[in-house]
Amino acid sequence: MNFPFSLFLDALVAVLLAFTIGYAVVLNRRLSALRSDQSELAKLAASFHEATVRAENSIGRLKVSAEGLQEDLNRAQAIRDDLAYLIERSDSEADRLEKTVRDARQSKPIPRKNIGNGVGGFASIENGRQGPRSEAERELLEALKAAH
Numbered sequence: 525m526n527f528p529f530s531l532f533l534d535a536l537v538a539v540l541l542a543f544t545i546g547y548a549v550v551l552n553r554r555l556s557a558l559r560s561d562q563s564e565l566a567k568l569a570a571s572f573h574e575a576t577v578r579a580e581n582s583i584g585r586l587k588v589s590a591e592g593l594q595e596d597l598n599r600a601q602a603i604r605d606d607l608a609y610l611i612e613r614s615d616s617e618a619d620r621l622e623k624t625v626r627d628a629r630q631s632k633p634i635p636r637k638n639i640g641n642g643v644g645g646f647a648s649i650e651n652g653r654q655g656p657r658s659e660a661e662r663e664l665l666e667a668l669k670a671a672h
Contacts, residue, residue: 621664621667624660624663624664624667628664631658631660
């Protein structure tokens with residue numbers, strides 16, 4: 525009985541050895557695939573690193589650009605505020621000038637003892653004669669001279 529039992533054990537070892545060889549072949553293929561994938565993974569990691577470095581450099585440039593844009597925006601806001609102030613002031617000056625012109629058209633010049641050429645050498649001519657200017661006319665002429 526020894527013979528069949530040892531034959532059975534030898535056959536069992538041979539079958540297990542065959543499965544082990546088959547598993548080793550499959551494992552060898554998977555390891556080869558893993559090694560080839562490892563080189564691709566290394567290439568992918570290198571390209572990812574390069575992309576990360578480029579992104580970091582771009583972020584730095586974006587920060588510099590953003591700071592420059594913020595400075596430009598601050599200057600633009602200051603100019604906008606100045607322009608708003610000037611517009612507001614010019615509106616009030618235009619209203620004052622319009623009132624002065626309206627008053628000048630409605631009023632008649634007051635005669636003075638000292639008849640001259642008027643303000644700044646401009647003569648007042650009414651009904652063919654020279655005379656002094658009214659206060660409103662003088663203010664208007666001074667405003668017009670200041671504007672030029």
